[in-house]
Amino acid sequence: MAGGGCSWSLGRRRTKYESFRYPAEIIAHCVWLYHRFPLSFREVEELMLARGVIVSHGTIRQWCAKFGPDYARARRRRRPRPGDKWHLDEVFITIGGERKYLWRAVDQDGNVLDILVQNRRDKTAARRFFRKLLKKQCRTPRVVVTDRLRSYGAAHREVMPPVEHRQSKCLNNRAENSHQPTRQREHTMKGFRSAGGAQRFLAVFSTVSPHFRPRRHRMPATDYRTEMRHRFTVWKQITGATGLPTPP
Known part of the structure; x- marks a missing residue:
């Protein structure tokens, strides 16, 4: 919510939080809560009230809506x-009572x-996703792994024929497992209201949420806490927040 409590003088650098009543710590904390945990906006409001x-x-x-995409872009740059091994998969989601398909690509590290x-x-949808993926990554992979959907093979032959294409349901668990947090969030939100809203939310959610989800089963507790401290430090650098939120 914009407020009139912040003014800036000549010579002081204007920040993206300048015209907002609340400081960066509170704004970044609310965005983090919403995208990290399966919470509604009203539940985040309640948690902040408790503080x-x-x-x-x-x-x-x-x-x-305003800061989530900025945080996600900054995280992707870092x-x-x-x-060079890309796993592609698609899963249906319900939007406004209609079935749509969410296409996702992950690398071998998830x-x-x-x-x-x-x-x-x-085939048209697969080709569109391939081209969008190549444009965003600015590179071609060494291997592409998909399931046995024929659309992948037809689009692959047109868009990236030199790239090795492996089609196997058993080899694509990496991409299929990456859908689980989205499924959980879709259930919490009782579905998405529009395709554009789902695209905007998932673009941020798929970047912010995994940042705070290291593979805990592969590291002892001390290493996990060290890794999480590092990730919170990166988050503070991205958002410009210097500490935990305090009442204004």
């Missing part, structure tokens, strides 16, 4: 170069490369 911060769920919705919500899963 002594009075903010409406409508304001939290505006913050997520992540390491993706692997990092989400791109997503795209489409009406179909035919």
Whole structure:
């Protein structure tokens, strides 16, 4: 929610939080809560009230819409170069009572490369997703792994024929498992209202949420806590927040 409590003088650099009543710590914390945990805007409002911060769920919705994409872009710029083995998969989602398809690509380490919500899963849809993925990554992979959907093979022969294409349901568990957090969130939100809203939310969610989900089963507790401290430090650098939120 914009407020008139912040003014800036000549010579001081204007920040993206300048015209907002609340400081960066509170805004970033609300965006983090909404995209990290399966919470509604009203539940985030309640959690902030427990900390002594009075903010409406409508304001939290505006913050997520305005700052969420900025945080996601900054996070993507900081992540390491993706692997050269890409796993692609599609899953149906319900939007406004209609069946749509969420296309997703991840690398061999489970990092989400791109997503795209489409009406179909035919050759045209697969070709569109391939081209969007190549444009965003600015590179071609060494191997592409998909299931046995024929649309993948037809689109692959047109868009990236030199790339090795492996089609096997058993080899594509990496992409299929990456759908689980989306399924959980879809259930919490009782479905998405529009294709555009789903695309915008999932583009942010697929970047912010995995940042705070290291593979805990592969590391002892001390290493996990060290890794999480590092990730929170990166988050503070991305958002410009210097600490935990405090009441304004």
